[in-house]
Amino acid sequence: MKKSVPGRRGISYAKWGYIFILPFFVSFFVFSFFPLLDTIRYSFFEYYRSGLKQIGPNFVGMRNYLELLTTDLPKYAGNTFILWIIGFVPQIVVSLLLAQWFASARIKIHGKQFFKVVIYLPNLIMAAAFSMLFFTLFSDSGPINSFLVNHGITTEAVRFMATVGGTRGLVGLMNFLMWFGNTTIMLMAAIMGINPTLFEAAELDGCTNRQTFFKITLPLIRPILGYTLITSMIGGLQMFDVPQILTNGEGTPNRTSMTLIMYLNKHLASKNYGMAGALSVYLFIISAILCFLVYRMMNKET
Amino acid sequence: MKKLMSLLLALLMLLGTCAMAEGGVLNIWCWNDEFQSRFNDYYPNVAEVAADKSTTTLTDGTIVKWTINPNQDNNYQNKLDEALMAQADAADDDKIDIFLMEADYALKYVDADVDVAMPLSELGITEEDLADQYQYTRDIVTDANGEQRGTSWQAAPGLFAYRRSIAKDVLGTDDPTEVQAALSDWTKFADVAAKAKEKGYYMVSGYDDTFRTFSNNVSAPWVTGTTLTVDPNIVAWIEQTKEFTEQGYNHKSSLWGDTWTTDQGADGKVFGFFYSTWGINFTLVGNAGEAGFGDWAVCEGPQPYYWGGTWLAAARGTDNPELVKDVMLQLTCNKDIMKEMTLNESIQDYTNTVSGMQEIAEDPDFGSAFLGGQNHIALFSTVAPTIDMSNVSAYDQGCNEKIQTSFHDYFDGNVDFDTAKANFEMAIKELFPEITDIVWP
Numbered sequence: 001m002k003k004s005v006p007g008r009r010g011i012s013y014a015k016w017g018y019i020f021i022l023p024f025f026v027s028f029f030v031f032s033f034f035p036l037l038d039t040i041r042y043s044f045f046e047y048y049r050s051g052l053k054q055i056g057p058n059f060v061g062m063r064n065y066l067e068l069l070t071t072d073l074p075k076y077a078g079n080t081f082i083l084w085i086i087g088f089v090p091q092i093v094v095s096l097l098l099a100q101w102f103a104s105a106r107i108k109i110h111g112k113q114f115f116k117v118v119i120y121l122p123n124l125i126m127a128a129a130f131s132m133l134f135f136t137l138f139s140d141s142g143p144i145n146s147f148l149v150n151h152g153i154t155t156e157a158v159r160f161m162a163t164v165g166g167t168r169g170l171v172g173l174m175n176f177l178m179w180f181g182n183t184t185i186m187l188m189a190a191i192m193g194i195n196p197t198l199f200e201a202a203e204l205d206g207c208t209n210r211q212t213f214f215k216i217t218l219p220l221i222r223p224i225l226g227y228t229l230i231t232s233m234i235g236g237l238q239m240f241d242v243p244q245i246l247t248n249g250e251g252t253p254n255r256t257s258m259t260l261i262m263y264l265n266k267h268l269a270s271k272n273y274g275m276a277g278a279l280s281v282y283l284f285i286i287s288a289i290l291c292f293l294v295y296r297m298m299n300k301e302t
Numbered sequence: 303m304k305k306l307m308s309l310l311l312a313l314l315m316l317l318g319t320c321a322m323a324e325g326g327v328l329n330i331w332c333w334n335d336e337f338q339s340r341f342n343d344y345y346p347n348v349a350e351v352a353a354d355k356s357t358t359t360l361t362d363g364t365i366v367k368w369t370i371n372p373n374q375d376n377n378y379q380n381k382l383d384e385a386l387m388a389q390a391d392a393a394d395d396d397k398i399d400i401f402l403m404e405a406d407y408a409l410k411y412v413d414a415d416v417d418v419a420m421p422l423s424e425l426g427i428t429e430e431d432l433a434d435q436y437q438y439t440r441d442i443v444t445d446a447n448g449e450q451r452g453t454s455w456q457a458a459p460g461l462f463a464y465r466r467s468i469a470k471d472v473l474g475t476d477d478p479t480e481v482q483a484a485l486s487d488w489t490k491f492a493d494v495a496a497k498a499k500e501k502g503y504y505m506v507s508g509y510d511d512t513f514r515t516f517s518n519n520v521s522a523p524w525v526t527g528t529t530l531t532v533d534p535n536i537v538a539w540i541e542q543t544k545e546f547t548e549q550g551y552n553h554k555s556s557l558w559g560d561t562w563t564t565d566q567g568a569d570g571k572v573f574g575f576f577y578s579t580w581g582i583n584f585t586l587v588g589n590a591g592e593a594g595f596g597d598w599a600v601c602e603g604p605q606p607y608y609w610g611g612t613w614l615a616a617a618r619g620t621d622n623p624e625l626v627k628d629v630m631l632q633l634t635c636n637k638d639i640m641k642e643m644t645l646n647e648s649i650q651d652y653t654n655t656v657s658g659m660q661e662i663a664e665d666p667d668f669g670s671a672f673l674g675g676q677n678h679i680a681l682f683s684t685v686a687p688t689i690d691m692s693n694v695s696a697y698d699q700g701c702n703e704k705i706q707t708s709f710h711d712y713f714d715g716n717v718d719f720d721t722a723k724a725n726f727e728m729a730i731k732e733l734f735p736e737i738t739d740i741v742w743p
Contacts, residue, residue: 048735048736049383050734050735050736051383051410051413051416051696052383052386052387052410052411052413052416052418053415053416055735055736071728072728136560139559139560139561140554140555140559140560140561141560141561141564142560159554159714162554162710162714162716163716164716248374248375248707249375250707250729252707252710252711253710253711253714253716253717254711254716254717254721254725255725255728266732266733267732269375269376269380269733270376270732270733270734270735271380272732272735275735
């Protein structure tokens, strides 16, 4: 038996590092990684519940994957993208504008702190509750409709949730309201992190406000903008609670507000682990591609 | 000192568990508070109801725990299935003792192979105890071997509840017999709808209102084997509703939705609602409010049907079989208690006692104040015994819900007929992966 000789190489503390991070890796493997592998495994099986009887698991090869290709999967991916982008575009524009105003040394806005709190507030409400609120507000006989009819703006109640534009618009509006405060504060931090001498120099050189914004501010906050884009995209890909509650889980009308995760949930609700597993693998592939693209894009520009 | 105290406490707890012969907790699963309030009001051994109603304490100290999960989108069934499958491993106090089921999916739970609902005979409930119940309420929860596995306190004949003031305006009368004569078939019903529209009223509130009258008069169950068959009568509902929508006979609402509810309120402009007997008290009275008292009446409507009904089942593995038996006997077999429910002005449920209902039907003094003094029990005592549930399947809730939501898009004009059909098929295959074929008439 070999004995380690103390003192020759000094004492290594490295093992303590590994021991300290061990709990995370153990719990990650037990609760995340192995279930993940199981998800992939079950995607090759027929495995669901019929009433109270368990069917499967029976190995079926790629059948779940092929069957999913015949469904409207691309349509749901498109829905998810549309629902995300109609919330994201106004969000980033308004946030940039507000951040610029709040951070500007020239414009002195009174009660800045107050506004910062107010625009952040919607984010504190649970998305499901927020969605429920909008569902009630914009329902056929809800307060918005009574207001419209009582003030003669429309003669009949507007059935927001019965139209594609109405439903998608509401989802976009909610996502915008919930997230623009958060983004504003982040961008503000980024703008305030820019060295003020740059702005002064620009001013001395006779830059217009517009030029300062596009030539100095925007390029310098690009890393944060990229971060916002990625986090928002991940959030958008996982969009679920807002449209789920607003449309009672049906993605009405005509499944135009059915997102990918809502579709996944449909299979999980009927305990169809095989199909849900296959769908999850597809989602994983889509996410991986998107991440790769964004990563490449960011790296090229910097 | 501390040690002594904890020892004493432990001993006390031990004594406590010994004192009770059965488990101290009775778990009841349901999807709304209807049975809960019947239980709290009418079960003789209720001692105290918690302020938030989540538990009820009985006189012997047993705690009744209520677990309420909303029905929609198979939510209740999914949660219940999960719990029933874990029943064997659950601690005694967490085991489900009683769960409630609806006609739309009762078959799933009373299946002898699945065996999650105990046969009543095993609990010691005899044929004699059940003899006065309506036959159909017993048939639907009887398994293939002839064992009854559930019991109900109500029968649910369908009806058409109409607003007396609007009937007077449109038909010149609010008398239930004459109104019924004017609405006795669908052609006449549509004629009245046209007249109502001229006067600025809607005939029905929304798309789903007439659904049950069609879906209960189908010629075959929704699902046999792994084939789902859409009955011609369901297509008739689709056609009628599309026409009613185009003509402006309905208010484009969805069942249980906001508009549907307010349409029943004081300012509603809707002629009437298809309801079942439980709906009068459980839903309509509340929605109509004070102003509605005396302004409503009921008639049979164009086609006989039934809607809903709630059955109690004893969960296999219950640790309180004696108590479960007593609850079932008191609330679903005790004629006096059930008659009381019917006579209670704020319940007026059509209860599951043939002789009791007969007595009330013949009672000249009985009348509902909400229905302007009408004896609605008399109206249904002839219909209730004829209810036939031979065409139900275990899949009904899912099928009914999905056909309604899929075709709302068609009624709204968002999609054409074929797209709605395709959407329905998609929704069904997601919900029930075992369904292989969908046949349209």
